[in-house]
Amino acid sequence: METRNSRKMAALVAAFAFGVSVAHGQLPAGSSINIAPGTGQTLGSITVNDPGNHVWLLQTSTNLTAWTGVDTWKIHNGNYHLSLSRVGSGPGLFYRAIYDETQQTILSTTANALLLPGTNFNYAAPVLPPNFLTAPIINQDNTPATNVVTDPGATLGRVLFYDKRLSTNQTVSCSSCHVAKYGFSDPNRFSTGFNGSKGTRHAMGLSNARYYQRGHFFWDERAATLEDQVLQPIQNPIEMGMTIPALLPRLAAEPFYTNLFTKAFGTPDVTSDRVSRALAQFVRSIISTKSKYDDGVASGFANFTAQERLGRQIFLGQVGNATCAACHGTDNFVPGPVANNNGLEFPYVDTGIGGVTGRAQDMGLFKVPSLRNIELTAPYMHDGRFATLEEVVEFYNSGVVNNPNLSPPLRTPPGQPPGALRLNLTTAQKAALVAFLKTLTDTSITTDEKFLDPFNYGN
Structure with missing residues (x-):
């Protein structure tokens, strides 16, 4: 094997024919090279992780002595992946990726x-x-x-x-x-x-x-x-x-x-x-405007299953006594001009907005985000304490903690003993509410190229 050990150059040599890889030399700070040998006629790939975004040289050899340049590439955002193809002939084919600090000539355009x-x-x-x-x-x-x-x-x-x-x-x-x-x-x-x-x-x-x-x-x-x-x-x-x-x-x-x-x-x-x-x-x-819920707005939710329709009725308070829509209103499922305390805890471990303003009436209040794509954003609450939507629904069903700043929609209505509201949903109703929340999922924004990573990471 070659034993070049210059301060200015680092190389990783991959002998795919024999399943051998050897690293030597000095790599740029924080960088690493990973070899993924292929199977059969597939040669495999090289992935370089390099937060310094350097220029690297790719060379090939059949004897580990004479090396031929194949490509030169610049890392633009921390890593680069290259699938390898056969160059030349012979029983063994070797690749190496080289960093040479004297050849940092390519700019990121x-x-x-x-x-x-x-x-x-x-x-x-x-x-x-x-x-x-x-x-x-x-x-x-x-x-x-x-x-x-x-x-x-x-x-x-x-x-x-x-x-x-x-x-x-x-x-x-x-x-x-x-x-x-x-x-x-x-x-x-x-x-x-x-x-x-x-x-x-x-x-x-x-x-x-x-x-x-x-x-x-x-x-x-x-x-x-x-x-x-x-x-x-x-x-x-x-x-x-x-x-x-x-x-x-x-x-x-x-x-x-x-x-x-x-x-x-x-x-x-x-x-x-x-x-x-x-x-x-x-x-x-x-x-987000392309969820199953959005498709249903124009048709009166004819596209919903019976379970999803029941969940929507519970969400809106048309079945049972849930008050979800009071804090997640409009077809955007966001609050109006107020912040809310949803009764997660008392005494407050995290004082939320009150920790910023210092006002007693703001303690335990938090921003209420949109419920759109809620199925994708687990875990839930400001501290991620709930792993699933089922846990979230059960919290609002039976676990809201009474406290001085609890938002009015989560308090018992007039005529009942003061305290935190209990929904007393059945198992089927809780499942229906979860099913409705999943109709707010819009995977188009998770796959639309205009929202995804634009950097060139090789192939």
Whole structure:
């Protein structure tokens, strides 16, 4: 085997014919190379993980002595995957991926770093159903006049959303905690930050964040606008650990960003205001309107099963005494101008909005997110304490905890002893309510390319 051991060069050699792999030399900090040998006539693949986004050389050999260059590629967002094909002939074929610090000559341009369409996706003028264009839903739109969604602005926001450069060690992005297939939430109870630390609240789903009427963000509403919110995880010491003064030149150094900022804002200047506005535009573009529930609106829910129809009646309070719609109103399933205390606990372990305002009447109040795509966003509540929708329904059925700030819809009605409301649903009714909640699932936003990772990771 070759024994090159230069400080400037690192290589991984894969002898697929014999199932042998050898690594030697010095890899860039934090990087690794993984070999996946194939079977039969398939040679396998190489995956390079490299948060520093370096240039790598791919070479092949039949004798581990004479090496021929096959390709040179730039890593654009932390990793690169290459399926290997046979080059040359002979009983043995060897590949190696080499990092050479003297050959870092390829830049990340829009053409090679990103897989963007020739014409921008439509973010600015989504096709919305009629009920989204009239009151009360139109009044829930928190888009400011100073930051309306544009196609190039949201395109830039999409790239920023998936870019690991936004974290100090370039290992996590916004999408690490807001994963598309989980309704842009985290399947883990608490998200993992750039250095392996865990937060204390669950990452809520982003579906229809545009329609939160109060306009504040985070569970405790500490961000006055979405534009304020999107910059805070970047600077959070647990989440992404970055600083804005360090971030801006990092982004400005990438040719694809100067190109995208020019298209979005007219000049290549990379500023915190523009980063904020672009990210907010992308998040507001994630609008769910293609669920089974949406299909049913126009037909009087003729597409629902008997169980789903019963669940809807329970949700609306037409069967039994549930008050779900009081806090999850309109076809967006969000509250109006109030925050709520849903009786999770007392005394309060997490004081929510009260921890920000310091007011006694705000203790235990939290933002109420949309229920759209709720099937995808487990676990549930601000602390992810419930793993399933069945557990959530049972909590509202029998587990709401009375406390001084409990929201009125969850209190017993006049004429009954004061306390927390009990729904006393039957097993069949609880199952029906869960079935109805699942009609709010819209997988189109989890698979639509315009919401997915745009970076080029090889093949």
